[in-house]
Amino acid sequence: MGQKVHPKSLRLKINTTWHSSWFASKKDYSKFALDDISIRTFIFKRFAEAGISRVEIGRISGKTEVVIYTAKPGIIIGRQGTQIDEVRAELEKKYGSIELSVKDVKKPDLDAQLVGDNIARQIERRMPYRRVAKQAIQKAMQGGAKGIKIRVGGRLNGVEIARNEHFKEGNIPLHTFRAIIDYAEVPSHTMYGVIGVKVWIYKGDSFKRKKNVEISEK
Missing domain, CATH: 3.30.300.20 (K homology (KH) domain)
Known part of the structure; x- marks a missing residue:
């Protein structure tokens, strides 16, 4: 799921x-x-x-x-x-x-929307998508991310057949509800068509404090 x-x-x-x-x-x-x-x-x-x-x-x-x-x-x-x-x-x-x-935004390197937007804009300027994705991953991990995954899909480098490429470092526990996962989808408009950029960033877990319940004996 x-x-x-x-x-x-x-x-x-x-x-x-x-x-x-x-x-x-x-x-x-x-x-x-x-x-x-x-x-x-x-x-x-x-x-x-x-x-x-x-x-x-x-x-x-x-x-x-x-x-x-x-x-x-x-x-x-x-x-x-x-x-x-x-x-x-x-x-x-x-x-x-x-x-x-x-x-x-205090930590832009840990914001999925900003990371995805930065990757999309650089792809539009014909920067190598592999280098751009790896740089984004490096900055996010240095900024304190527990894990990051980037998916780039479309006519990469202008090839005839569209394909997807994934770049990942660390852990992305999508099945864990308490995991704080930021996510964004950003389109990149190139001369070959639209390239989709998806970013997942895992920032850690959120734990709710349990309230102390006192049971009084009658």
Whole structure:
């Protein structure tokens, strides 16, 4: 089962959570879901070079809270916050009141989305995919990862028949629910077609503390 399903969806409420957090009536649910997709698409396109890991969206009392996790917060904020103010103004025209904030990703080499995006962009610049994948693995292991796996698939090096290649170091326990596994899929658009990049990063296990239960004898 662990080999077939999305590693994050399998571990929801165990050691990961949703990127959207809100409640809605049946009438508003589809609108909110489409708005979330539109907001994320806008932000990822607007700041394609900012190294965005994820965009979390929440709704409380009619206000939409958007948190951008990025490896390069300076690009998004801009000089004296002018860039982020422009983005907030554009979003508020379409989606109403929005509270926008930016948070720094402290370890980008351990973030699957950022690692996959970096590999995809280098492949687009015609860098050797084997060298790029091995460098990403080396950085992740040096950064404290317990294991990492990278899969690159498509017309690699422009060959006629598409194929997949895997690169792995360490352990990736996909069947272990307590294992903290970050996962991402990133497309790389080359002159030969789209090459898919998948990244799994194992960061360790999460353990919940057991509450001490005292039994009083009557």
